[in-house]
Amino acid sequence: MSALTLDQAIASLPGVTQQQSVFTAVIGVTLAVAGIVVALFFALLTLERVGLFGVLKAIGSPSRSLAGGLVLQALLIAGGAFVLGGAMTWGLSRVIPKTVPLQLLPRRVVITAVGLAVTAVIGSAISFRRIIRIDPATAVGGS
């Protein structure tokens, strides 16, 4: 017979591992959905600004800096969302009954922040190709 650590002992209780994997899956799906929302949002934003990007390219802005600006915007929005979401979660943790087991772990917070940042970058990167393909010559001619 070998000794179990506390974590191992808890994980071997019936249902605990399954429960945890459900939570992990929920978090994963949430991040994936966040990524899709960011991608769609910035695809729409880019579509709306095709004319403006064409003009900026015409006056000499490289595609690189336009794409960089887009990523920066996505990161700022993700950062804002993280702060807002964090504050709401913390607020909620103060008002829900003590019987609901809820623990805010620093490690989880960091993982969520990093996950959101990565998701924002990947989501906004979907629009890079469209930005690169905008022809600066479209700025001249038609109104």
Place this chain on the structure above:
Amino acid sequence: MPALELKDVRKVYGRGDTEVVALDHATLTVGDDEMVGLVGPSGSGKTTLLSIAGGLLAPTSGTVRVGPHEISDYDTRDLTRFRREFVGFVFQGANLVPFLTAKENLLVAADIAGRSGADANRRAVQLLEELGLGGRMNNTPSQLSGGEKQRVAIGRALMNEPELVLFDEPASALDTKLGEQVMELIRQEVKGRGTAAVVVTHDTRMTHFADRTVEITDGRLAA
């Protein structure tokens, strides 16, 4: 040294059966402080000529020289750099950044060229004052009239002290009186700086502002 020299420039769109010759044997020289009007009906190739002169389009054949820069065989990256440093553009519809103020719109041009800072700020203020927009610096395009927007666009084009400024129908969205004011302002600004300019227009009422006028029909130039 001429500010712009086009030699035997030809531009063909499409290929085979759908081939369209937009410019044919276009040869044009613009002196270093000359203001040239380019007049022609729509579809005559004047937009193509302007785009080639400004490094927005590559010619199918022929040579294009802006000041000392022979741009006919520049690649995309070189052309982008060339545009931000040596030419100024004023587009038909002003095309300002909608969520920035008049002054910020000028600073965008400086920023793209890596010239932000106190000097750029001073220059933007000075240009806007010259253009009669001293009191409108902190207004966004939606708060400006058509003529004011076009004046901001002129300021943006002059921000990086270009050797050549290209105007694409700068007065077409304005009524005659405002259009003439804008043309007069363009003349003052380019003449005051000794900058070369090409002004594309289909409006013959605006041509007397230029030093000389070149007509373009079906892709061919006639002085």
